[in-house]
Amino acid sequence: AQTVTQSQPEMSVQEAETVTLSCTYDTSESDYYLFWYKQPPSRQMILVIRQEAYKQQNATENRFSVNFQKAAKSFSLKISDSQLGDAAMYFCAYRSASGAQKLVFGQGTRLTINP
Amino acid sequence: DAGVIQSPRHEVTEMGQEVTLRCKPISGHNSLFWYRQTMMRGLELLIYFNNNVPIDDSGMPEDRFSAKMPNASFSTLKIQPSEPRDSAVYFCASSFRRRTYEQYFGPGTRLTVT
Numbered sequence: 001a002q003t004v005t006q007s008q009p010e011m012s013v014q015e016a017e018t019v020t021l022s023c024t025y026d027t028s029e030s031d032y033y034l035f036w037y038k039q040p041p042s043r044q045m046i047l048v049i050r051q052e053a054y055k056q057q058n059a060t061e062n063r064f065s066v067n068f069q070k071a072a073k074s075f076s077l078k079i080s081d082s083q084l085g086d087a088a089m090y091f092c093a094y095r096s097a098s099g100a101q102k103l104v105f106g107q108g109t110r111l112t113i114n115p
Numbered sequence: 116d117a118g119v120i121q122s123p124r125h126e127v128t129e130m131g132q133e134v135t136l137r138c139k140p141i142s143g144h145n146s147l148f149w150y151r152q153t154m155m156r157g158l159e160l161l162i163y164f165n166n167n168v169p170i171d172d173s174g175m176p177e178d179r180f181s182a183k184m185p186n187a188s189f190s191t192l193k194i195q196p197s198e199p200r201d202s203a204v205y206f207c208a209s210s211f212r213r214r215t216y217e218q219y220f221g222p223g224t225r226l227t228v229t
Contacts, residue, residue, distance in 0.1 A: 033216045043204060045220035091158065095216055100171060101146060102160040103218060 002027045004094050006106035013082045014114050020067075021077045021109045023092030031097035034068065034075045039108070040088040048090070051075065053097070079111075087113045117141070119221035121207050127227045133195040136224045139188055140209030148208040148218060149182055149192050158206075164190065197228045 004025045013019035025034070036048040051059045051068050059066050063083075067076045079086055092106040120139040128134055140147050148163040151174075162172040167184045175182070179198070184190040194201055204225050208218040 105158040107157050
């Protein structure tokens with residue numbers, strides 16, 4: 001079974017600075033998808049960014065980018081120019097490209113933005 | 116375009132009572148997922164449907180839990196009888212199976228069983 005691990009329960013960053021959230025996963029599959037979801041205090045789960053395992057190029061969405069290291073099974077999220085609205089729980093998630101469609105989530109990292 | 120709709124947003128009930136959570140997926144989506152979020156276990160899948168058919172219910176904790184999807188625009192998750200350990204946030208999510216892989220989440224239902 002696949003597992004996802006987020007080793008940083010909490011992180012904090014100064015507004016306008018850059019922060020990186022870590023995620024590692026374990027799988028025997030070669031084709032899969034990885035995601036970062038944001039959960040603000042409203043508890044709504046918001047998709048931040050996705051990465052297809054077959055793509056070598058790291059995904060980027062505005063201030064959010066990932067560092068995908070397939071061999072190391074690592075998938076970190078970098079947030080540039082942090083804003084107060086980025087404060088939330090961030091979850092890393094894995095989904096098989098074949099078979100089970102379910103998302104397997106990490107335990108989450110709580111990100112605090114200091115003004 | 117309306118997102119995934121869940122009702123109620125909050126539910127408080129007494130142990131032993133029946134609880135029904137409802138979900139309306141995004142129009143055109145053909146996969147629907149029920150997740151549960153607790154402090155102890157995090158986010159975990161309970162069950163998912165493709166084209167209204169249950170595909171994987173291995174996450175349903177026990178027989179007290181049941182889920183149905185009578186049509187493409189409605190699903191229910193029922194707990195009977197409810198217990199305090201069922202207290203959690205229950206999310207419904209939907210996706211368009213043939214295309215990509217994003218799952219869009221509803222706002223969740225916070226269930227408290229006293």
